[in-house]
Amino acid sequence: MLPLTRQVAALIPRAAAARPRRVAVVGAGILGLCTAWALARRGHAVTVLEAGAVPDPSAASCDEGRIIRHAYGTMEGYAAMMPAAFAAWRALFAETGADRLVPCRAVYALRAETPWEAAVARTQRAAGLGFCRLDDAALDSVPVLNREGLLRAIEVDGSGMLLARLILDDLAALLPQLGAIVRPGTAVAAVSAGGVRLRDGGSVAADAVVVAAGAWAPRLLPEAAAAAGLRVSLQTLAYLAPPEDLAAAWSAAPMLLCRLPNHATGGVYVLPPRAGMRLKIGDYATDAAGAPGAAPDIARHAALLDAGRRAIARFDRHRVLAIRHCLYTMAPEDRFVLQALPGETWLASACSGHGFKLAPLVALGLAAALESRIGAAELGFWAAGREGEASPAPVGAGS
Numbered sequence: 001m002l003p004l005t006r007q008v009a010a011l012i013p014r015a016a017a018a019r020p021r022r023v024a025v026v027g028a029g030i031l032g033l034c035t036a037w038a039l040a041r042r043g044h045a046v047t048v049l050e051a052g053a054v055p056d057p058s059a060a061s062c063d064e065g066r067i068i069r070h071a072y073g074t075m076e077g078y079a080a081m082m083p084a085a086f087a088a089w090r091a092l093f094a095e096t097g098a099d100r101l102v103p104c105r106a107v108y109a110l111r112a113e114t115p116w117e118a119a120v121a122r123t124q125r126a127a128g129l130g131f132c133r134l135d136d137a138a139l140d141s142v143p144v145l146n147r148e149g150l151l152r153a154i155e156v157d158g159s160g161m162l163l164a165r166l167i168l169d170d171l172a173a174l175l176p177q178l179g180a181i182v183r184p185g186t187a188v189a190a191v192s193a194g195g196v197r198l199r200d201g202g203s204v205a206a207d208a209v210v211v212a213a214g215a216w217a218p219r220l221l222p223e224a225a226a227a228a229g230l231r232v233s234l235q236t237l238a239y240l241a242p243p244e245d246l247a248a249a250w251s252a253a254p255m256l257l258c259r260l261p262n263h264a265t266g267g268v269y270v271l272p273p274r275a276g277m278r279l280k281i282g283d284y285a286t287d288a289a290g291a292p293g294a295a296p297d298i299a300r301h302a303a304l305l306d307a308g309r310r311a312i313a314r315f316d317r318h319r320v321l322a323i324r325h326c327l328y329t330m331a332p333e334d335r336f337v338l339q340a341l342p343g344e345t346w347l348a349s350a351c352s353g354h355g356f357k358l359a360p361l362v363a364l365g366l367a368a369a370l371e372s373r374i375g376a377a378e379l380g381f382w383a384a385g386r387e388g389e390a391s392p393a394p395v396g397a398g399s
């Protein structure tokens, strides 16, 4: 384990902090709730302020499932963090009492040569995890994959799906038991040194404020968000029902990660139906700007379904149950932004398509910084996945 990751991972076993502090957390998505968990289990006095419900259906975190895996393309710093990220999830599940990680094979369907492959071969080897090219016979056992135009398919071990919505519910139930206060329907209007001002005119005093407001963070901290290069991106996803004769194939199917060169969507990721989650596809396009409250971009439905058709065999026999739009923040190079601002305010943005899987570990990093165990600059560097990273060009952060 690299040194900063080791320092953060030292907080995985539960213990009390020497000097408890009052912390206000803005936002009850996965990052806000995990931050509250990481702090409250160490004895800090935490108040979570959430504008909507807990969890709120419009939060990026609120979905049936999220992918977790070690493979991180050329962002090798993040791959190096993943063993500790899995350990953080195990600690969280031990405390909520429910293991919400569904192990699942992951197959990357490549249609062009990419530096992703060599980097992932290297990081999987370093983590002691399998990485293999699937031959035709192995591909026959994945009949749901559309093999048209396929260059090769690669299976990576150590992957799974997180039952996202259930995890949010579990955290919302656990936090009061740890002494944290969770306040739904409490919108924060402004952040200042010494606490936050609420939209209803009230205020909450705190020694430190963590803004984990997802796509809404730029509204609360416009200057800091602009300086960090944050922008709001619109994602599209669809839930599907497989035809009856493909139900068995889907119940044994791996997750499929299908980049489509030159396609408007960039490709699709596919979560097979498991543990109550519906079959889901989502796009990789991150260029479409979104804004909270804006009308959904209908034009993207057709592009998503077209990409689904290219990724999934006999796609048109599947029934589209629902199409959803979601917002998340994007940062330059798809990296987390954890930034200390004046007055003990922290901008915490779980950027891009990989914010869920890292949330408990990143939250422990925030706890380490709030306790001055690591410096603010070190935290930002570490959370950006820079520790131990050789290559500056990222490929394949998004799930």
Ligand SMILES: Cc1cc2nc3c(=O)[nH]c(=O)nc-3n(C[C@H](O)[C@H](O)[C@H](O)COP(=O)(O)OP(=O)(O)OC[C@H]3O[C@@H](n4cnc5c(N)ncnc54)[C@H](O)[C@@H]3O)c2cc1C
Pocket (backbone or CB within 6 Å): 026, 027, 028, 029, 030, 031, 032, 049, 050, 051, 052, 056, 058, 059, 060, 061, 062, 065, 066, 067, 068, 186, 187, 188, 189, 212, 213, 214, 215, 216, 217, 220, 235, 236, 237, 282, 326, 327, 328, 348, 349, 350, 351, 352, 353, 354, 355, 356, 357, 358, 399
């Ligand atoms: C379609 C899609 C697929 C994804 N797939 C994956 C994946 O497979 N694996 C993975 O690791 N990650 C994935 N991600 C990314 C991940 O889900 C996000 O990075 C993560 O959920 C962001 O969490 P968050 O807590 O930062 O923000 P959010 O979940 O958006 O939470 C922010 C919360 O802050 C609240 N809020 C905002 N403003 C205020 C205010 N002023 N006062 C009070 N409350 C406020 C909001 O109501 C909201 O509840 C995906 C994201 C999307 C959209």
